Each structure stands twice: as structure tokens, then as C-alpha cells.
Amino acid sequence: MVLLGGLLPAAASAQDDDPRVGLEPGYFPWSEASSNLDLLDNDPRVAPFDAPPGNFGFVNSDLAFTGDHAIVGSFNGFQIYDISDQTNPVLRSSFVCPGGQGDPSVFGDLLFISVEETRGRIDCGTQGAPGAVNPERFRGVRIFDISDLDNPVQLPGVQLCRGSHTHTLVTDPDDPHNLYIYNSGTAGVRSPLELPGCENAALTQAPVTSGNPTQWRIDVIKVPLDAPEEAEVVSQPRIFTDPATGAFNGLQNTLPGALHPSGTPYSPLPNTNTCHDVSAFPEVGLLAAACQGNGILLDISDPVHPVRLDAVSDPNFSYWHSAQFSNDGTKVMFTDEWGGGTAARCRVTDLPEWGADALFDIVDGKMEFASYYKMPAAQTSQENCVAHNSSVIPVPNRDIYVQAWYQGGISVVDFTDTANPVEIAFFDRGPINSPNPSGLNLGGLWSTYWYNGYIYGTEIARGFDTYGLLANEQLTANEIEAASEVQLDQFNSQLMSELVAAPSFAVVLANLDQVVRAADIDAKTADKVRQAVDKAEKLADKGETASALNQLNNAVSRVDDSAGQATLKEALLDLIDALS
Numbered sequence: 001m002v003l004l005g006g007l008l009p010a011a012a013s014a015q016d017d018d019p020r021v022g023l024e025p026g027y028f029p030w031s032e033a034s035s036n037l038d039l040l041d042n043d044p045r046v047a048p049f050d051a052p053p054g055n056f057g058f059v060n061s062d063l064a065f066t067g068d069h070a071i072v073g074s075f076n077g078f079q080i081y082d083i084s085d086q087t088n089p090v091l092r093s094s095f096v097c098p099g100g101q102g103d104p105s106v107f108g109d110l111l112f113i114s115v116e117e118t119r120g121r122i123d124c125g126t127q128g129a130p131g132a133v134n135p136e137r138f139r140g141v142r143i144f145d146i147s148d149l150d151n152p153v154q155l156p157g158v159q160l161c162r163g164s165h166t167h168t169l170v171t172d173p174d175d176p177h178n179l180y181i182y183n184s185g186t187a188g189v190r191s192p193l194e195l196p197g198c199e200n201a202a203l204t205q206a207p208v209t210s211g212n213p214t215q216w217r218i219d220v221i222k223v224p225l226d227a228p229e230e231a232e233v234v235s236q237p238r239i240f241t242d243p244a245t246g247a248f249n250g251l252q253n254t255l256p257g258a259l260h261p262s263g264t265p266y267s268p269l270p271n272t273n274t275c276h277d278v279s280a281f282p283e284v285g286l287l288a289a290a291c292q293g294n295g296i297l298l299d300i301s302d303p304v305h306p307v308r309l310d311a312v313s314d315p316n317f318s319y320w321h322s323a324q325f326s327n328d329g330t331k332v333m334f335t336d337e338w339g340g341g342t343a344a345r346c347r348v349t350d351l352p353e354w355g356a357d358a359l360f361d362i363v364d365g366k367m368e369f370a371s372y373y374k375m376p377a378a379q380t381s382q383e384n385c386v387a388h389n390s391s392v393i394p395v396p397n398r399d400i401y402v403q404a405w406y407q408g409g410i411s412v413v414d415f416t417d418t419a420n421p422v423e424i425a426f427f428d429r430g431p432i433n434s435p436n437p438s439g440l441n442l443g444g445l446w447s448t449y450w451y452n453g454y455i456y457g458t459e460i461a462r463g464f465d466t467y468g469l470l471a472n473e474q475l476t477a478n479e480i481e482a483a484s485e486v487q488l489d490q491f492n493s494q495l496m497s498e499l500v501a502a503p504s505f506a507v508v509l510a511n512l513d514q515v516v517r518a519a520d521i522d523a524k525t526a527d528k529v530r531q532a533v534d535k536a537e538k539l540a541d542k543g544e545t546a547s548a549l550n551q552l553n554n555a556v557s558r559v560d561d562s563a564g565q566a567t568l569k570e571a572l573l574d575l576i577d578a579l580s
Helices: 002-015 477-484 505-517 523-541 545-557 566-579
Strands: 032-035 037-043 060-066 069-074 077-082 090-096 101-107 110-115 140-145 153-159 166-172 175-184 219-224 232-235 277-281 286-290 295-299 307-312 320-325 331-336 357-363 366-373 390-393 400-404 410-414 422-429 445-451 454-459 463-469
Touching: 032 037, 037 422, 037 454, 060 445, 060 454, 069 110, 069 454, 077 101, 101 166, 110 166, 110 175, 140 175, 166 277, 175 277, 277 320, 286 320, 286 331, 295 331, 295 357, 295 366, 307 366, 320 390, 400 445, 410 454, 477 505, 505 523, 505 566, 523 545, 523 566, 545 566
Parallel strands: 060 101, 390 445
Antiparallel strands: 032 422, 037 463, 060 069, 069 077, 069 101, 077 090, 101 110, 110 140, 140 153, 166 175, 175 219, 219 232, 277 286, 286 295, 295 307, 320 331, 331 357, 357 366, 390 400, 400 410, 410 422, 445 454, 454 463
8 A cells, every 4th residue: 555655646647648637527518538539420329228327227238230230239129320421320220128238249130139137028028027937038148130120020039047148159160050159147047937947056165066057157059040040058168167176166266255456345256157258269269258257268169169278367357357359369358347337447546457458468278468458547436437348450460459448438559569558549538427416427438349440339328429540650541541441241349350451552551651660661761662652553543553563563672571571561462463
């Protein structure tokens, strides 16, 4: 505490020039601060998805994308926005279907929604499902046919013992006929009278080796793509088991009352009895799982039978919440949702390793810790703030993610060097002051995802946001354009694949900008290369391909094979091949 007291004045001083500090409270309108991010549009929630801040029955949750549409999850159902005009998204349709948490995923014409609350009903009714046992209750993964976006049709879903807090789609490169869903259920266990096979167990530090408790496992659902109505649980892997003792509860088993390094009790509790959220990277056969008390790396080459490769823990982490691989799957970032997302955890007294991101390099199937990253501007006690959902921005040769911090706003972070992550853009609003003018009113960005050239965000209370990245000395217009050339038909942030732009002039110029930024090329040579590439682009636009190729070969002749220029040369040669 003496050390902390000595550090606080310096920390406060470092915040003085950050425009995010001291923003005036407001709901509509709000105060804001930004750097290298432009808020292009905000669409407030409208009935029947609107309610005063703090009403958890109507908050916005996660996001998924299909074509020119964003699907915005909600504890009250889901909404579909037409985003063909990114500066003016239009609400196309809404589907009321209460049950929380409402996280969506899309695959082809199928939409999957997580449901965990006891009020969830099979028929999507709003009257709830009272009683300890109710045959009309639905807790699990809903499945919708969205071939007609204006008229989604609910198919039989999959009922689960702990419902579905979140879920992740997993594809198998060797099995194109089926889709797999890894379910994370974090709620209470259902009665076996309501769903046969459910078995509740007390959390304990004593080894659990008998019975078939619902805790200490995950659900793997198989969805036949030709018959999604036949989706079913096909395995329930006990990925936390101690291989030496066979104990199901073989990882972290912190019990209530244990103290966080802040001196307050852990909340939520880092007790690994399920996973909160997982991210799959089928191309490399890996899945990163944030499992309350541990970060876990799994081999999913056989998605029905995942195998644990590594598990890490950290006393600074209260609740391993979500995971995000780098674009090539060689790094992974885990978030800590200290405070559960409803508490102020970005105050000047909260150390940067609390409620933060933890960055790891993946080496030979093991995770090696590199550093923490936390949004650096202190927020007030009126703002729920902690690390939440993110996605990769596919800038060539760089590892960049965009991260939501609830009422801490957005950070865009370069983690190419995992030991030294750097914030390169941000956006933040002031605290929400309604309905309680002086207290904490729940709000902020739940998810911020890059999709086809833009960043989209679900603001828990204020609606649906669209952002554009602005060029700056840390991220050039060419780098943004190269990332924007990666165009996807659909996007689910937790189902990852390597996103690489096809050879183009923007990719070449992005590589050149990076070489210049790193001082790996002299100014004269860089100017000559840029002039040649600019001429080549103009010639190519006029259909004069042969002359364009001559200019590109001229540029290649000026670039050497040193480590600093190798990627630039490769990008030039790839473009020459593409144009030839």
C-alpha cells in the first residue's frame, strides 16, 4: 500500500493531458473524446428494445454480421440492421425473444442465439416461465432460419443444463457437412425433472472424481447443415481434469471469501467449473478458452474431442472472460472481467494489471506470458469499466485489435510486440447520468468489431455505433485501405481465420509505409519506390498493364533482401504475379 500510494500522484499526473479524463456526464446528448477514430453514426435503441439504463432485460449484447447486415443481440431478442450505408445504418427488423444473454452467431442462413435465464420460453413469449420446473422453459442455444431476414423462423434448438451464456461456432476442415458449437453455460444447473441428465454439484477444493456433475465440463453441439433441426449435444468434454488424479475439478478452485490483490474479495470468482467464452481458430487447430479461473489452450483438430494443451492462471485475474488470437494464430489475448462488467474497475486506484488484457505468445503448444494492456485513461466511479469483447483488424504484417471497455469506450491496440502493446486510437463517452444523476448507470460498449472496413459497436444503453479509423503516424491511410480490402461474407468474432488481403497497390504501399516507419529504408530509396508504385497504379487503372509491370519491376530493383525490406519486396512480387 505504501508503494501504491507513492505511485498514484505520478499516475494521476500522466492522465492530465488525456481528453478522456473528466468528461462531463450525460446520456443523450453525451460528451466524448477521441483520437484517430471517427464516430460515423449512432442509432439509439427503440421500442420494444429500449428501457432506462440499468434495466438488464433490454440491454444490447453481442454482434454478428452477414452480408450487408449486422445482427445486434439483446437480452430481449435480436435486431437486424442494414449497414450497406455505413454512415447511416437502418434498423431492418426486430425479433422479440427474451431470455438473455442473447449473443448471436451466423452461419449461412442459420442464426444461433444464447439463452440462459429462467424466463426464456420455447415459444419466445414475454410472459416468462415461472416455477422451479417448467416444461415451457428454454435455456440453451436457439436456432433460427434467417433466409428471409424480415421473417426469421425458429427451429428446434438445443436445451442445456446450465443454459447458454455464450457460444462459439467451430468448423471442421475435414467435415463440411456439419457445424459444431462450443457452449459455455455459467448459470445455475437445471433440475433433472426439467431436463434429464442435469446433475448439480457443490463447488469444492476436494477432488471430484465420481458421478456426472454438470459442472467442470463444456457442451459440444453438432449441427447437421442439411438438417439443423436435428442439432444435438454430441460430447461434454471434461477439459479441466487433472491427468494425474482424474479429478474433474483439476484446475483453479478459488472459493468465496478469497481476496483479490486489491484487498477486496474476488468478484466474479476465479473458479474453473465452466468456460465463459472461447475463440476457435480451426485453420491452425486451436481454441483459446477463457474459463473463469484459467486461460486454456485446446487442440480442436477433432472438434468433438478437444484436448487440453496448456492452462495458465494469474492472481491478478478475477475472471478469465474472453480470448482473441492474433491474425496468424501465434499469439493470444485473454480479458479479465473483474467486477463482472457492472462495476467501476478503471479508476485511478485500479492498477493496470487488474481488469486488463493479458497477452501471450504461443510457443510449441504452450502459452508464454508477455504483458498486460489496459485502457490507460482513468474513469470515474460512475462508469462500469473493464476489459470486454474485441476483434482483430487485419492490417498486413501487424497485430492490431479493437477492444471494448464498456463505459471506458474503445481502444485500438497494436500488439505486434506482445511485450509492448500500444494504443493507437480511442473513443470514449462521459458517464451516463440517467436515471441516477450521481450513481453508476449501466452502459458502455459491450462489443467492438472490425467488419469490412469499419468498426461497429453495441452500446448497452445508447444503441448501435459505427466508427471509421482515421490515418495517423501510427496507422497510415494505406494500412487502413489494405485492411479494408479484406471483405467477408459473414463474421463471428469468436470463429477466427487468417484474414489476408489479396495482392494490391494498397497492400504494397502499406508495406512501404511500415518500412519507412521502422526506418528500414533510406528516404531517397523510399521516395523512388513510392513514385514507381504510384505510376504503376495510374497505368494499371488505364489498362496499360505492361507499363505498370515495368514500373513495379523498377520498384523491386530498388528494394533489397534485408529483414526490414523483405515483406515489401514480397508484396511487390505478389502484385506483379497478380497483374501478369
